[in-house]
Amino acid sequence: MTDRFDAIVVGAGPAGCAAAYSLAKSGLQVMLVERGRTPGEKNVSGGILFGQALHDLIPNFWEQAPLERRITSRCLTFLSGKSSVTVDHTRTTSKTAPHDGFSVNRYKFDQWFAKQAEEAGAMLAPGIRVDGLLWKDNKIAGVCAGGDEVFSDVVIAADGVNSLLAKEAKLRKDHNPHEMGLGIKEVINLPREVIEERFNLSGEEGAAYSFIGCTKGFPGGGFLYTNLDSLSLGVVVHLSAFSKAAVKAPDLIEHFKSYPSVSRFLRDGDLLEYSAHLVPEGGYGAVTKLYTDGLLVTGDAAGLTLNVGYALEGMNFAIASGVAAAQTVERAKVIGDFSKHSLKRYEQILKDSFVLKDLKTFQHAPAFLGSPRLHNTYPALVNNLVTALFSSRGVPRPKLLTLLIKMVLGEASIPGLLIDAVKLVRGL
Numbered sequence: 001m002t003d004r005f006d007a008i009v010v011g012a013g014p015a016g017c018a019a020a021y022s023l024a025k026s027g028l029q030v031m032l033v034e035r036g037r038t039p040g041e042k043n044v045s046g047g048i049l050f051g052q053a054l055h056d057l058i059p060n061f062w063e064q065a066p067l068e069r070r071i072t073s074r075c076l077t078f079l080s081g082k083s084s085v086t087v088d089h090t091r092t093t094s095k096t097a098p099h100d101g102f103s104v105n106r107y108k109f110d111q112w113f114a115k116q117a118e119e120a121g122a123m124l125a126p127g128i129r130v131d132g133l134l135w136k137d138n139k140i141a142g143v144c145a146g147g148d149e150v151f152s153d154v155v156i157a158a159d160g161v162n163s164l165l166a167k168e169a170k171l172r173k174d175h176n177p178h179e180m181g182l183g184i185k186e187v188i189n190l191p192r193e194v195i196e197e198r199f200n201l202s203g204e205e206g207a208a209y210s211f212i213g214c215t216k217g218f219p220g221g222g223f224l225y226t227n228l229d230s231l232s233l234g235v236v237v238h239l240s241a242f243s244k245a246a247v248k249a250p251d252l253i254e255h256f257k258s259y260p261s262v263s264r265f266l267r268d269g270d271l272l273e274y275s276a277h278l279v280p281e282g283g284y285g286a287v288t289k290l291y292t293d294g295l296l297v298t299g300d301a302a303g304l305t306l307n308v309g310y311a312l313e314g315m316n317f318a319i320a321s322g323v324a325a326a327q328t329v330e331r332a333k334v335i336g337d338f339s340k341h342s343l344k345r346y347e348q349i350l351k352d353s354f355v356l357k358d359l360k361t362f363q364h365a366p367a368f369l370g371s372p373r374l375h376n377t378y379p380a381l382v383n384n385l386v387t388a389l390f391s392s393r394g395v396p397r398p399k400l401l402t403l404l405i406k407m408v409l410g411e412a413s414i415p416g417l418l419i420d421a422v423k424l425v426r427g428l
């Protein structure tokens, strides 16, 4: 085994696999180190993969990747007590559109992606935990892993939300609970035909539901995604909720599952998996420093995740940032300069792409999503309004606008509404 590489990529999630694949394709000597015995072993995602970035890297990847379902139905549900209101957007088309997304099982998907990197020429080293950066003369010279020193011109940190490497290089601080979410996820086993009947799907069609109003009033939301023969469901809740209140992760997911509009999909299903994972959701303001001499930080390690309430995107941001890091390293190799002056190009590539553009556009989304009324008052309001619209009680009814004003003023204060309206316009 050679102990010197052009690049060492730490972490075989979407960011690391994308970086290693791109570098290997360009003929660089690259090692992809993963602490799991197999890539994806412990990785957690909802997970809808928006596939455009991967399609740009591996055209028509859906013809070979182990995907679950093509998302053809997107639903947003407002929950309140035993009532729910769903906005359902369904597109029946036989054409695959990578941007509509696919449900994925990370255990299978990450293994496949790491194998693509390996087949392209990267050296995959699973079951090895990187303990830290290797420093020589105050410069990053590789990594330390399992008592060994492995040298490289550059290290790409793709080690996820708790990135040890970004912290050691002082590119990120300790996590701020106001910029983090805790995702709690279950996978429920159900026969394929039951899923297709319950969600009105056929073939590889898939449904993805996002829920608002299911987190006991804490900032957060729920999700329910169809896989081939299982369902992925869970909640992502602002981490600050756990420090302020005596709320526990298992209670939150049980509460979510107790809503009739959720439980009807889960009936007779068996629990296959339970997991919990942090989600960096501080947005643009919480993105870490992205590079220093000999080091680039990608994906969740850099805080490159977008949460806009109705959708959570991290895997596509991770892939695009991994590719951008690889492009930067390829050029650095050509000019023989791995200093921060050369590696700053990485930030520019991200600024020119959807990654930092979208995070900047939605930089105020976290402030809007943090409003407690969004998770309590407004879902109740939407449900009460729709209930009133579709009932005839044998008494005179006001017109729609009068009803709306009466209900809104009954549930929320004018200053609160104004604050949220401003946050909504600024945030989304």
Ligand SMILES: Cc1cc2nc3c(=O)[nH]c(=O)nc-3n(C[C@H](O)[C@H](O)[C@H](O)COP(=O)(O)OP(=O)(O)OC[C@H]3O[C@@H](n4cnc5c(N)ncnc54)[C@H](O)[C@@H]3O)c2cc1C
Binding pocket: 010, 011, 012, 013, 014, 015, 016, 033, 034, 035, 036, 039, 040, 042, 043, 044, 045, 046, 047, 048, 049, 050, 128, 129, 130, 131, 158, 159, 160, 161, 164, 183, 184, 185, 234, 235, 236, 276, 277, 278, 279, 298, 299, 300, 301, 305, 312, 313, 314, 315, 316, 318
């Ligand atoms: C509940 C939940 C739901 C989500 N839903 C979605 C969704 O629907 N769509 C979406 O796009 N995103 C979603 N996300 C976000 C998405 O999962 C992440 O943004 C994405 O996985 C980030 O990829 P990454 O490669 O940067 O990091 P990760 O996927 O976390 O990969 C990091 C890798 O590094 C390895 N590693 C860490 N430390 C070391 C070390 N010291 N040595 C060696 N290896 C190491 C880990 O084992 C892991 O394989 C969700 C997240 C959660 C928690």
